[in-house]
């Protein structure tokens with residue numbers, strides 16, 4: 363008969379939110395990561411749309427005098443706004459919010475949190491300039507001299523501002539994933555492709571949001587961007603899962619914990635959230651719907667697909683942040 | 694620190710001494726006692742050991758702290774400057790030993806190796822109270838004869854060395870006990 367060896371560990375450690383598993387980040391952080399990804403994605407898409415329109419004349423019909431289409435105008439304003447809201451959640455998550463200034467007394471290049479807190483600040487000036495420029499007609503009507511001057515300056519440097527913004531947008535998108543992936547003590551997060559996954563997810567969510575907001579004649583562009591981003595996202599999430607499964611016992615276990623996990627999140631297991639809500643209803647179904655739409659098959663509720671993508675993006679952040687904490691620490 | 698698990702009886706005196714010395718809030722701990730049993734019946738083994746922050750030489754909590762609140766002190770220990778700590782909890786996510794907690798007053802806390810006592814030439818509270826002499830404060834760069842004798846010929850291990858953090862705690866394994 364085969365006897366089974368046992369190994370049992372009993373510990374007196376009692377610290378709340380550390381045992382039985384880490385529980386330091388709740389809903390604030392996933393929401394912040396989602397909004398950050400959305401803001402980054404919006405910045406990337408709007409800046410590219412601006413450059414394409416201004417330099418190459420490609421894109422939806424503009425509203426005269428070089429003003430880009432409506433979705434770009436709204437998207438440019440939403441980008442810094444959503445990031446601001448996201449940062450508010452980040453702030454609320456701090457155990458000592460009043461010490462937030464301490465982030466800005468130093469630059470710690472090895473700390474993704476420190477790098478991130480500076481990138482977040484760097485994001486705003488140019489993003490706001492861009493939002494002002496694309497809405498210049500409305501702003502000029504107030505006839506405030508300073509604003510007019512700022513718009514004139516941006517007007518002359520628009521291409522460069524938009525190009526820099528496209529890169530900052532990519533930076534923010536990647537950063538929301540890197541923030542987690544540097545923690546080698548948390549096996550699920552410790553994957554370098556997480557930055558890429560959050561970036562493309564941010565872009566697909568941003569395209570979905572613009573698709574929702576765009577007037578009828580502008581929709582096809584955003585539907586196309588969204589479909590392409592979803593396609594790349596499916597590939598990236600596939601690599602993320604494969605990388606985990608083929609990794610060491612730590613990473614393999616962590617990935618199984620996510621994709622087959624029976625831990626309950628708001629009444630449903632991780633497994634169901636991951637496959638059912640994120641992969642199927644957040645990526646595969648909307649991709650099919652947008653494909654059908656592009657092929658000329660008219661869908662009764664065209665807003666369903668982008669809403670599903672946005673919800674899927676939100677769930678991805680919740681799943682990764684939560685499952686990364688409920689799985690055991692690096693062994 | 695060298696922790697001799699051969700003689701640890703798991704009494705938790707170190708835990709209570711620490712709580713009192715460092716005013717650790719109720720329901721929290723900076724050190725804790727682990728009992729690990731294993732093997733195949735009837736050949737079972739058991740090890741008691743006192744655990745705490747490992748004062749890593751390559752500490753990810755310091756690397757990831759965005760504000761320099763977590764830092765290396767001159768004596769090589771890892772310390773937290775409360776007046777810089779935002780409570781962002783990056784250090785907690787980074788620590789492979791889960792040695793930290795959020796203090797109810799809004800900063801992250803952990804074992805300080807009783808820095809305030811060592812500066813006065815005292816031993817840490819846990820070391821001074823341990824009734825079996827399981828806990829030994831050791832300067833690994835400058836080991837005295839007693840420690841060398843203690844470690845000689847024993848199976849000594851460090852925890853999760855493959856995490857690459859260069860932990861500074863060493864355990865004399867219970868498997869060194871006669872008959873184990």
Ligand code: SF4
Nearest residue numbers: 746747748749754788
């Ligand atoms: S054990 Fe954890 S808290 Fe202590 S120094 Fe190492 S990484 Fe930092």
Ligand code: SF4
Nearest residue numbers: 758778779781782784
């Ligand atoms: S919680 Fe405090 S000590 Fe820990 S990383 Fe954040 S600022 Fe540094």
